Amino acid sequence: MKIIAVVPAYNEAKRLGDVLLKLKTKVDGVVVVDDGSRDATEKVAREMGAVTLKHIVNRGQGLALRTGTEAALRLGADIIVHFDADGQHDDNFIENLIQPIKNGQAEVVFGSRFLYREQCLPMGRRIVLLVGKVFNMVFLGVSKKITDPQSGLRAFNKNAGNWLLNYLTQDRMAHTSEILAQIIKSDFMWTEIPVKIKYSAETLAKGQKGFDGFKIVWQFVRHKLHR
Amino acid sequence: MEFRIISSHSHFYHFMLFRIFALLFITGALWLTNKQHKAGRMRGTIFFAWCALWLAGAVVVAVPDLASVVAFYLGIGRGVDLVLYGALALGSLFIFSLSARLYKIEKDLSHIVKALALKDLPKKEEEHKVEQKSLL
Numbered sequence: 001m002k003i004i005a006v007v008p009a010y011n012e013a014k015r016l017g018d019v020l021l022k023l024k025t026k027v028d029g030v031v032v033v034d035d036g037s038r039d040a041t042e043k044v045a046r047e048m049g050a051v052t053l054k055h056i057v058n059r060g061q062g063l064a065l066r067t068g069t070e071a072a073l074r075l076g077a078d079i080i081v082h083f084d085a086d087g088q089h090d091d092n093f094i095e096n097l098i099q100p101i102k103n104g105q106a107e108v109v110f111g112s113r114f115l116y117r118e119q120c121l122p123m124g125r126r127i128v129l130l131v132g133k134v135f136n137m138v139f140l141g142v143s144k145k146i147t148d149p150q151s152g153l154r155a156f157n158k159n160a161g162n163w164l165l166n167y168l169t170q171d172r173m174a175h176t177s178e179i180l181a182q183i184i185k186s187d188f189m190w191t192e193i194p195v196k197i198k199y200s201a202e203t204l205a206k207g208q209k210g211f212d213g214f215k216i217v218w219q220f221v222r223h224k225l226h227r
Numbered sequence: 228m229e230f231r232i233i234s235s236h237s238h239f240y241h242f243m244l245f246r247i248f249a250l251l252f253i254t255g256a257l258w259l260t261n262k263q264h265k266a267g268r269m270r271g272t273i274f275f276a277w278c279a280l281w282l283a284g285a286v287v288v289a290v291p292d293l294a295s296v297v298a299f300y301l302g303i304g305r306g307v308d309l310v311l312y313g314a315l316a317l318g319s320l321f322i323f324s325l326s327a328r329l330y331k332i333e334k335d336l337s338h339i340v341k342a343l344a345l346k347d348l349p350k351k352e353e354e355h356k357v358e359q360k361s362l363l
Contacts, residue, residue, distance in 0.1 A: 033344065053344040059337050067341045071348055171337050225323075226330040 003098060004029040004077035007050070008064030009085035013040040015202075020048040022091040023083060031071045032085070033064040041085075051075065061152075062175030066168055069161050081155045086202075089153045093195040097155045100191050107160045107188040110146070110180070111153035111195030122199060131213055132177070139220070140181035146192065150176050153195050160188050169227070173212055174219040249288040257281050280317065 005027045009016055016032070023030055032045035036058035045052040053067055065082055072080045079098050083089050093111060100106035113121065114129075121129075132149040136142035142149070156164070163186065170178045183190050257278065264274040287294045287310060294306030303309050 051348075053348070055340045055344050057336070057340060059340050063337050063341060067344050070341075071345060074345075074348055171333070222326070222330060226327045 001078040001102060002029070002076055003027045003079045003081060004031060004072040004075060005081040005083045005094075006065060006068030006072050007032045007045075007083050007085045008035055008061045008068060009033065009037065009041045009045065010035040010058060010061070010064075011037045011039050011041060012085040013037070013044050015087045016041055016044045016085050017048060019083075019085055019087050019091075020045065020050055023094075024049070026091050026094045027081060029072075029075060029077070031068045031075070033068040033071075035059060035061065035064040060172035060175075062168065062173070062178070063171040065175065066165060070165055073158055073161055073165075077161070078158055079155055080158070080161050082152060084152050088197050088199065090196045090198060093153070093193075094155075096193050097153065097195070100193070101155060101157050105189070106191040108156040108183050108190040109154065110148065110190065110192045111151050112146075112148035112192040113151065113195060113197045114147040115192060115194035116196050117194070118196070120199070121197075125199070128213060132216075135213070135217065136177050136180060139217075140177055141185065142177070142180050143184050146180055146184070148192065149180065151192075151195075152176060153197075154179070156183075156188075160186075163188070169223055170219055172215075172219055174216045174223075177216065177220075246288055250285060253281050253285045253288070 005023055007016075007019070007023070007030060009032055012019075020030060020032070030048075030050040031053065032041075032050040033053045033055065034042040034045060035055045042052055042054055051071065053071055055064060055067065069080055069082075079101050081094060081097060083091075083094075089111075097109050097111055100109050129148070129150055133144075133146075136146070136149045137144055160183070164179065164182065167182045168175060168178060260269070260274060260277045260281065263269040264271075269277075287306075291306065294309050296306075298304060298306045298309035301309065303312065
């Protein structure tokens, strides 16, 4: 089975090298989508030997993941792993993430920081995620069985990947909730596994803030109004 | 008494001046709307909506009491309130229409950005195959 990781990256030149170095040992191929970075992200990705695609302007992580997923499917991926470029995701969990797909127990696997007992989660982030979970349940019909409403570490087989490409519409932050909602509504078998998320001052500063919750809600409202 | 007459006349002339300028402005707006429509930059429905809006404005300017009469029947009170509410509703509609257009432009932009990024993929596919072989 060919496993390809898709890494969306925006101004991640400093951290991307280390991430790719570890990631390359765990998967068969890496597709980096430089989402209109102004730094040397693209150069770093190329030097690390990743298939590097460039968005000429920044359009958000949601679109970068769609571009990368399509590329991975064209490159013949059987399993696609979505992996963050900022070093928050731990490559040691990739094997656990893809195992249920390899075994035929699931077609989509979400990583959950809430299932990982030793996960140390900052209080602010915990509140944001709780609000996100309630929003997903009430407005998007996401099952309450999903423990992590904003997990970016996920894996799926090529059928789910092809299907997702037709149903995803959110270019920016709302894509995480949208992926969850679409998969739950579909007939694909899904599961969650514990994963560790590594927080640092840098990643917390770049990650989602409380106000971003409003942006996500607005992105969904806008889509409903204008689609 | 003399002062009152002068004041009344002054008020009348100012009012007439305002009406003349407002009607000239509306005429200009109608002319521009028509020009846009003829150039094919405005769809028929939008053209008629704008014409109706400007003509309604012209009627209110020409016969201000009419707004008060309509406002009375609508239970709004003053004619000026009717005009304000109308302007607010139209402003909201305009913002909504702009937002819809912006949304479409953003979607088109995303489509182009994705297509451009994937354009070089066949070449990269070859590179990927070479890389895979060298790993073996």
